[in-house]
Amino acid sequence: MTEQLNANKQHYPAVWISDVHLGFKDCKAEYLLDFLNSIECDTLYLVGDIVDLWSMKRQFYWHPSHYQVLNCIQQKALDGTRVIYIPGNHDETFRHYVDQTIFGVEVHQQYIHTTKANKRFLLVHGDDFDIATRYNKLISIAGDAGYDFLLFLNRWTNRIRKVFGGNYYSLAAYIKARVHKAREAIAAFEDAAIHEAKKQKVDGIICGHIHHPKIKVEDDIVYCNDGDWIESCTALVEQQNGKIELLHWSDTQKVLESADVTSIVTPTAVKPNKSAA
Template sequence: MQGTQHYRAIWLSDIHLGYRDCKAEYLLDFLSKTTCDHLFLVGDVVDLWAMKRQVFWPASHQQVLNALLEKAQQGCQVIYVPGNHDETMRDYSGSVFQGIECHREYEYESLAYGKLLMLHGDEFDAAVKIGRLHSWVGDKGYDLLLFINRWVNRARSWFGFSYWSAAAYLKKRVKKAEAAIKRFEDAAIREASRRSVDGIVCGHIHCANMRYEDGILYLNDGDWVESCTAAVERTSGEIELLHWSDTQKQIDHLPPELTVITGRAA
């Protein structure tokens, strides 16, 4: 993927600026090599939880924030749907900050897949977690995953290997984590059906995926802590999931022809 690629829409979430495991350099490279008509920030852009524990704001994190503001100033529609780690910003729903619109949730008319509802995804936590103890154990386990991820990739860089998400690899091989992700996705699809929309876009669980089930599109754009992923809509209507680190590749896609078969999209 060389040069600058233009998309109709880009979805980013779970950037976690202010958190030491944020892969800001990879995101900066992605933002410098892509343009779009619509940029959707689907929560946890700045990690206020981490900032309360320890102030961490390197130059690369400020550069990401500046790049997002610059997109808005250049005429791109930038929509920001705050998540749980930046939930304070939910109080400012309906406001505009330097061209960036803040909304509690947002609906977008995609080219091929109809009306897509955007939520961060913490709304579905009740479908995934079982009590406070389970939540605490999960947080501690996630911290361990990121610790492993950090050191595995330091070792890989020493030997000249590219970035690889050890955290995502391990998470997908733990049966309880896999089951929790499935419950989250199912809850999101049920919500889309209840709201009579054609699809739902979220983040939150740091697990990029696309499913097209019972005429409903589930799209999770992933994160920039573990997997370095974004969702994009091409001008043709095709929706793709991209991985972007020191290597770039398409990891999944849905062609617009699918809607001809199902007849769901407007």
């Protein structure tokens, strides 16, 4: 029976999620749990802010689904999935455990993933690039008053939509995309990330932090942001041919963007400290 169930799951060489914010009331843990139960992967990357320690210090909140997400991740590790955790700013306490393994989960400050197309991607959470966006309060992390207001609107909009049979919709993302200063801050963050990828001479960079899912190619660098599970409900996946896709997973599931990285010109490589097979 187990083999039959597993046969129905989509298998990926690698999957990236970040900014889950377990312990925060707007975390969409149910959607994430459905996603995790629907896939198998060789390597699962947790790209920071998985647990929101900041939020829980202000007000403790822990829905049963939040525990189920952690249990699902640990079970994947026990079943043979390689799980690599890159702590973010909201769970920075776990940075004290860099280069250690906790309950079968490897903890790293950053990481180099090599795709099936032999392209090298730098993995970081992204808070190191805050200096590029610090001037803008509209793009601040969860906890900022302006962002909390967007999430308040998002929460009540979807409650009303659900009453009338509508599917999940990220009003917060819609508003941010139409605020000029927010767009400027997002662009500045992306530029800083691409600059870091060039500096480390990799083919691309995968990060989270700003809750803005995106795949784009600029100057032969593939910029990928896996989004979040507060607004966007998105994850990045690698196909067997090395293609990177950005998936949305809520009441409906769809591919939002993709990048055929096989056409990217590989820069002169430097020997990484660590790399994934």
